[in-house]
Amino acid sequence: MLSDYVIFDAAAPDARVVGRVVAEGMSDELRDRHFIIVDGIDGRAHYVGGVRSENDEPFTRNMIVEVNARATEPGAADRTIAAVADRHNGVYTAELHHAADRRASVEFVASHVRRLEAMRRQGVVERAPDGKWAVGKDYLDRAARYQAMQRSRTPVRIAVLSWQALDALPGGEGATWLDRQLMAKSPEAVRRSGFGADVEAALDRRRQWLIAQGLAREDQGRIVYARNLLAILRRRELAGAAAEIAQETGVGYVAVDTGQEIRGIYRRSVSLTSGRFAIIERAQDFTLVPWRPVLERAKGQSVSGIVGSEGISWSIGKRRGLGV
DSSP states (O other): OOOOEOOOOOTTTEEEEEEEEEEEEEETTTTEEEEEEEEETSSEEEEEEEOOOSSSSOOOOTOEEEEOOSSSSOOOHHHHHHHHHTTTTTTTTTTHHHHOOTTTTTTHHHHHHHHHHHHTTSSSSSSOSSSSOOOOHHHHHHHHHHHHHHHHHEEEEEEESSSSSSSSTTTTTOHHHHHHHHOOSSOOOOOSSSOOOOOOOOHHHHHHHHHHHHHEEETEEEEEEEEHHHHHHHHHHHHHHHHHHHHOOOOOOOOTTOOOEEEEEEEEEEETTEEEEEEEEEESSEEEEEEOGGGGTTTTEEEEEEEEEEEEEEEEEOOOOOOO
16 A cells, blocks of 8 residues: 655755656646656655656656756856866867866766757757857756756656566566665665555565575675676676567667667567666667667667767667568
């Protein structure tokens, strides 16, 4: 049974809840707004209104999510864009960003470009034909206006922490949300009632599973986890999922490394305990890479991107035939 019932206050800047989706529905059909009810790890059920799916799919029951009030102020990415533009007469480019911060990864810089692209669609900034962004000296004011528009349209942001239900995680082969909690320096505070109690029990079962797998051990009353635990689990699950897909399709699997360019046709996504992955089919093989919502609008199309440490920035090509 659900515990105390509360309404999520999106007007509070620090409003946040983590839990599982137990219900969803339409709250405002004209403005395409939905609601979800989240059974939180704080032992309470939260009604969250003003929801718009940012994943091109409806939220499904039992997925684990994090709900935050949408920020009202420009973020760290905006401040970085402004700093680069201030040194170049109000112009920002990925090349200028890389020159200003040699340690920035391709994906990190690409996330800033995606931010600008979203703002361009709302007429807040302009992109020249040569790819330069004319963000202006007043960029942070523009970013604040954009945030206000976004908050008016969608007052909450929802991130999927696990596409799989909690029951599937204690014995899951991949790097689960439970593993991220066990490895976190500051894990989520869990109340031992309602969903919180279920999470506590699942964490205990996960610890025992990791010990049985030789990926953790008890040492003087504490649990010591294998080095690179999350990477080990993720590789193990991907190998198993790839083998199944290869058997179904008759096409071989090839893993990709950081810094490698990917070109192929996006077929579909698969939801694993490690997260959601995209099947990218190439001429003679296929690969599995982290999924992004933009790919759902590109099924059957050629896509390309470079694997970065934080993910992949995708480019969508012309539609092609489905092939094999």
